[in-house]
Amino acid sequence: MKLIIAGATGFVATELIRQALSHPAIASIVALARRTTNVPENLGLGADAGKLKSVVCEDFSNYPESVKRELAGADACVWLLAVTPSKSRSMPLQEVRKVCFDYTVTGLEALSQLPRDGTTGPLRFIYTSGANSPRDPSKKPWVFGDYCVMRGEVETRVLEYATESKGTVEACVIKPGLITAPDRGGLMMRAIQKIGCSVIGLPNVDVRQVAAALLDQTIGGFEKDTLLNEDLARIGQNALRVQRTASSSSNQNRVLSSHPSLLSLPPSHPQRRRLDAPRLKMVRRAARKSKQKRTPANQRTAANNPNQAAQVIANSGHDDMIHDAVLDYYGRKLATCSSDRTIKIFEIEGESQRLIETLKGHEGAVWCVAWAHPKYGNILASAGYDGKVFIWKEQGTQNNQWQRIYDFPLHKASVNIVAWSPHEAGCLLACASSDGNVSVLEFKDNAIDHTTFPAHGLGVNSVSWAPATSPGSIVSSAPSPGSVGNRRFVTGGSDNVLKIWAFDQASQSYKQEREPLTGHTDWVRDVAWSPTVLQKSYIASASQDKTVRIWTSDASSGGQWDCKVLKFDAAVWRVSWSLSGNVLAVSGADNKVSLWKENLRGEWECVKSIEE
Structure with missing residues (x-):
């Protein structure tokens, strides 16, 4: 699968790239951003950095032919390009709308019209919005109200476009709350998280779960057209469990290849049972996944x-x-x-x-x-x-x-x-x-x-x-x-x-x-x-x-x-x-x-x- 990640320099995109480089179903990744995207640090087991290609696009309202050639043939796109709520306060609303609404719609239209020779099925497009973005303008929240309503408009347009495409595009909107990361921010970030969760009523979700859920839905198909914060946490948690099990199985294969004498042990032998346990769990989980x-x-x-x-x-x-x-x-x-x-x-x-x-x-x-x-x-x-x-x-x-x-x-x-x-x-x-x-x-x-x-x-x-x-x-x-x-x-x-x-x-x-x-x-x-x-x-x-x-x-x-x-x-x-x-x-x-x-x-x- 060829995956495009738009807005590839943010911390969610970085975690998504890190996991995708280790996933066997992802053959290539196009990191689309205004500046060069670097290979993430601390790559997982079996990661292939060669799958990542950084593509710089200086103007997301007009894609040059050189960029289109790199994007052609993609199976899916995760759209992470947006203005964050905090940054939106220091920008004119018209400029915020240009980045969040215009760039998204233009990108979706451009991707849907590119040649996809050798690919089958619709283009899967995931738009990343927020938990407090209403599609009904009358339900404008009291914090970042105009910004959230505008993000809700983008959600509606993305889903409408997929319906109008008559099978060319399959779209999904994810609505995470406050995305947290164990290694991101200090006291100030924790204070913001506490305010967001207790005062605004904003749920939180770990960035690793969000990235794992995005990969799961991109590869396996959309569970539904809108995934809420609790959906992302559930799907991501299950996907991470499968990743850990597969990693354990890969480690086991290396142990067995390094010590072939272990294969001669009977299945009842305690040491052999310890080796077999991760593989058996992987088969059971995969069968029900x-x-x-x-x-x-x-x-x-x-x-x-x-x-x-x-x-x-x-x-x-x-x-x-x-x-x-x-x-x-x-x-x-x-x-x-x-x-x-x-x-x-x-x-x-x-x-x-x-x-x-x-x-x-x-x-x-x-x-x-x-x-x-x-x-x-x-x-x-x-x-x-x-x-x-x-x-x-x-x-x-x-x-x-x-x-x-x-x-x-x-x-x-x-x-x-x-x-x-x-x-x-x-x-x-x-x-x-x-x-x-x-x-x-x-x-x-x-x-x-x-x-x-x-x-x-x-x-x-x-x-x-x-x-x-x-x-x-x-x-x-x-x-x-x-x-x-x-x-x-x-x-x-x-x-x-x-x-x-x-x-x-x-x-x-x-x-x-x-x-x-x-x-x-x-x-x-x-x-x-x-x-x-x-x-x-x-x-x-x-x-x-x-x-x-x-x-x-x-x-x-x-x-x-x-x-x-x-x-x-x-x-x-x-x-x-x-x-x-x-x-x-x-x-x-x-x-x-x-x-x-x-x-x-x-x-x-x-x-x-x-x-x-």
Whole structure:
């Protein structure tokens, strides 16, 4: 990823550069400022100072061609250029507005129009504002009132521009309070912090958390379009924990390479356990870290197969964060994918596992993998940030040789999830993308057909197929004609709604059934259609609004969906049904997994909660 940092000489930018130089997902950094940007001191482990390029721009209202060439091809920009509240008192408001408003809008327009050859997805633009900057002028604060209102105007314009760009730009506004640093300022700074927090009511956040949160959102995608002080602290704290764990793992690799005899120690040996501990924690945290939807419903939670012992692969072989891990139909092969752009295939046998193949080809982070039903062969689908969907097939049962058999560059932005249909409906693969479209690939008679249609204008985060058999058809004495092989699925998007789609035989296309399912007040991160084929249909949806909604419909409801709401203390990322369709697993930002079941009164109860 190529990252632009505008206003790169401030203390927040310095910390952001320091962390970005150590982050494997950042390939290059353009530090844009009015003067030369130096490499920060005290670089972290694995930092590569060669990734930083200082670009001087003397006039941010007019970008010369030499500067534009350096900025071209960027994936993201963090805009930190502004006049601080204290400095604004000594400057005319018109000059302050020029720096804060005009320069920001001009920069955003210029960046969005630059060539981005070789890049996929929208330009991610983060604007740094402040906690006390209202977008409603009538709520002007009593301290720095005009200044804060003007910053609120910039926020509004940045978000409006992203909407008007129709997918070219994706914008996020961060609103930190007082940004603190352990090595910045003395008694005077601490006094200012105390006044800000107690008198003005301004929250504070550590600069390291702000920088880590900026990196996390730049690389992984925006959690929402506005991040408040508490959001930055939470995201940054989690991101710093992952950084420390990765650093511990890197240290461990050096110890093992320097002392290969340690590898010969049995896993139960105390010294070996101490070496393995950081790596095991990294794998667990990485597996739960992903905030994009990555979960075909019937293969990934402990609720699905209580008789199968959990396993931890001590050495994943990945060089970056793991986003997905899926067992095949028989539980004998495990596929994992990562931000290192690779897919790993492991062979599982009892308590042991063996890496048998590394699949390469994606040009960005790989978000998800999904196994097809074995009746179609050992086939794996993968999708990622590069907007591509790959289909891989094992060519021989003896040599474990995998080959990429199909390559689908169908989308203009990140493909967030792929899901295979129930095998009774055919060999179908649904793909959901941040470009707002869903594509469905059909493999039949050694040929491939596909259809693509708009689903959610702000991006599609999740997709889940309905059972191929209509509800109640198994218990009914007279199943309706055509009840087997139904092609229906549900999608969830950044527009906060769910939509149900069904294949129309007459037009040979997918049509939306009825109106969208509404009720969520934030992005829908995951949807899961229960595999049950009894009288009722169940759909679970997880949202950043800290709720899970369980939607039910039966033949007597005339296609209407009723809803029950489960409330949580944090954003919810994933939902997954057990194979029988009667137990729902829920996981979220609180690092908990809870299991839910419907009682005889039709109420949903938590029957188990697990926290790491």
